[in-house]
Amino acid sequence: MIGVGYSGVTFAGSDTTERTTQSTTSFALSTITVTSIPVTSGIEILVPWRKLSGGGNNSVSIGVTLNATVVTAPGLISDTLNENRTGFVRIYIPPYDTVYVGGQGLSHGTGNAAVIVGGMIDPNARPNAAVTTVIITALVSNAAATISIKNVIVNAVAGV
Secondary structure, three states: OOOOOOOOOEEEEOOOOOOEEEEOOOOOEEEEEEEEEEOOEEEEEEEEEEEEOOOOOHHHHHHHEEEEEEEEEEEEEOOOOOEEEEEEEEEEEOOOOOOOOOOOOOEEEOOOOOOOOOOOOOOOOOOOOOOOEEEEEEEEEOOOEEEEEOOOOEEOOOOO
């Protein structure tokens, strides 16, 4: 992977198994044990997802926990239309810094360019410890829908 401004990106872990849920409450969909990512490195998490609509209006949400710290509670990533959707979420969490603790960022894409969703980052949630576990959480607004994730990638990003 090449990124402008990165001085180094290192693969830290992945989950290549498809994981699904129809839970309407936050559910630990994937737990990834990663190579220890020090507080001096940023973290990039790439989550491909799909929504299978089961009827009625419904949406899907994804969140992230680092070690035992909830960085993002599941936040909306799809519209509420009764349609199947696919997309991805990219979360970047910068190195821990006591002065700049609110620098997390979220970007996403979806198969429908008209979908507009909001951010979901807790600005104070980066743990001040090496990260060894990344947990992807998810939920659906209607149990008739299903959210699936597969091929999740976690990278450590060295300082710029």
